[in-house]
Amino acid sequence: MIRTVLFDMDGTLIDTEKYLTRFWVQAAKEAGFALTIEEACQFRSFASTYAAPYFAEKYGAGFDYMAIRERRKELMKQHLEKYGVEKKAGVDEALASLRKMHIRTAVVTATDEERTRVYLQQTGIYDLFDEIVCATMVERGKPFPDVYLYACRKMGEKPEDCLAVEDAPNGIYSAHGAGCKVLMIPDLTEPDEDLMEHIDCVAESLLEVPEIVKNWGKENGLEAANGKIEN
Structure with missing residues (x-):
């Protein structure tokens, strides 16, 4: 039974990932590095503490x-x-339906608290969540499980009773590592074979989330909710 839904923000609730990758490429180019969009996708939800040494090793010490x-x-x-x-399409409808179902919700994001508040307020959805949890509140950000474990504690729920909605690999690894159920709504990239090992189901949009939650645990319920879902 799903009692709580934990939403990633960038690329899941708001359509910002396409800009994040575009401007990583531009900023790197200004610094003299030819970063591709595919490489920039690796930055998604990747905590800076771990991203910095990773890219220094890959591109050399000159990559500041x-x-x-x-x-x-x-x-x-x-x-x-x-x-x-x-x-993202379906945000308001999905959140309204989950509220009617008495399902609690939280945002679990790698973005810092100030920008998270600004983005959610600008889109008019800040007050629709029970909790806002940012990776800056824990020692290790995504892809480590800390932020999802902390979110579950804040919500007073066991991870196995929470559904994490994510769009990118680092967030999926984080949620899966915490023991949450994981729903992927792909944004910039589709899941590969390795990632599918960490995902419980895949949907096309947020509009499908309430039905998936409603049918979770029922015999053949996931298939009924969404024909694309993989178990």
């Missing part, structure tokens, strides 16, 4: 991760201030 990251954040901030933050 923190400086490039700050430039990426500046470029992204300028873009979002000009054009606004877009919600």
